[in-house]
Structures are given as structure tokens and as C-alpha cells.
Amino acid sequence: MIRTSYSAPDTAERAEQWRQDAACARPEYKDQRDIWFAPTNRQSDIVLAKSICKTLCPVRAECLAAAVLGLVLAGCTDDRPQGPAGQVVAKDTDRDCHTTTTGTGKKRRTHQSCDTEYELTTRDKQGREHEFKVSSSVYDNCRRGSAYPGCIDR
Known part of the structure; x- marks a missing residue:
């Protein structure tokens, strides 16, 4: 079941509360944190992350909204420093x-x-x-x- 929020949270603390309920925050995934934000496009990590997110996560809508907002604020840029010319x-x-x-x-x-x-x-x-x-x-x-x-x- 995906929870959907129809009203804006009244505090920043409440806005982040959903993260505690996320499937990726569960203890069994503690050693696999890099699959959610893999530094490269490892196909096996992407498949695993998507399957956990789609099938097990009760706060998927909130998480996806936060991810999109993060991309917009970051400008979708690559964080890697350029090497010398x-x-x-x-x-x-x-x-x-x-x-x-x-x-x-x-x-x-x-x-x-x-x-x-x-x-x-x-x-x-x-x-x-x-x-x-x-x-x-x-x-x-x-x-x-x-x-x-x-x-x-x-």
C-alpha cells in the first residue's frame, strides 16, 4: 500500500518522518545502502532497488517526490570533478x-x-x-x- 499525502506537512520534522518507514531503512538492507544511490549504473543494483521499492515500500510516493525534488534542486549535474585538460x-x-x-x-x-x-x-x-x-x-x-x-x- 502506498501512502499519499494530500496536505503539506506543517513542520520540517514531519516532512521527513516518512523516511523512517521506508523499506530501504530496514535493518536487513543496512549493508546495501549503495544500491539506492549507486555511483555507477550497475544494472543488478538498479533491478534490486526497484524491486524492493515497488514491492515492499509503504512510502514510495513520498520517496519518489523527494527524489524528483532533489534532481530539480541539483540541476541533474554530474558531481565528478573534471580532470585536467x-x-x-x-x-x-x-x-x-x-x-x-x-x-x-x-x-x-x-x-x-x-x-x-x-x-x-x-x-x-x-x-x-x-x-x-x-x-x-x-x-x-x-x-x-x-x-x-x-x-x-x-
Whole structure:
């Protein structure tokens, strides 16, 4: 059951009260907090988070409203700092997979999550190389030999 609020909360404290009832706040998901705000687009984490949210969460409407508001206020920007300008001389990915188990008894489920980090190496005008993490879209857009950060907006 999804609770819907038709009136504005009268205090900021009440406005945040719904978070305590969220499925993601339950003790059994304490070790999996990163699936809700995964730093990369790990498909297995996205599937797990959506399934918990859609099937178990009594405050889904409030949570989705808060998420949309957060995106609007943040301007939907990528938080990653840009690396130094230069020519892209290398690209690298690091993939880390781990298995997590949720629930007990008949409701016990095992999920494998994989995290991929994307890295670029640029060479500046002085010949120094700089390695830094980027989002998957920047990694895809910036080819070896291209000028960084100009390759971001392709």
C-alpha cells in the first residue's frame, strides 16, 4: 500500500518522518545502502532497488517526490570533478563484483552486484600524465587521441 499525502506537512520534522518507514531503512538492507544511490549504473543494483521499492515500500510516493525534488534542486549535474585538460592517452576500466544475500528462510535471495569504474589518462601541454575517474558517458565519448574536456560534449 502506498501512502499519499494530500496536505503539506506543517513542520520540517514531519516532512521527513516518512523516511523512517521506508523499506530501504530496514535493518536487513543496512549493508546495501549503495544500491539506492549507486555511483555507477550497475544494472543488478538498479533491478534490486526497484524491486524492493515497488514491492515492499509503504512510502514510495513520498520517496519518489523527494527524489524528483532533489534532481530539480541539483540541476541533474554530474558531481565528478573534471580532470585536467589534455589529450586522452589511455582509457581503463576496473570491474569489481560481489555477492550479497537478503532476507531469511524462504525469502532469502542472493544478488550479484558489479561496479565498474571508468578512468581516463590525459597528457597536458607540459607532458605530464593525469589519471582520473569519469562517468561511463564521458568514458564512451572520449576516445584515445581526443582533446579532453572537449570530447565530453560529443
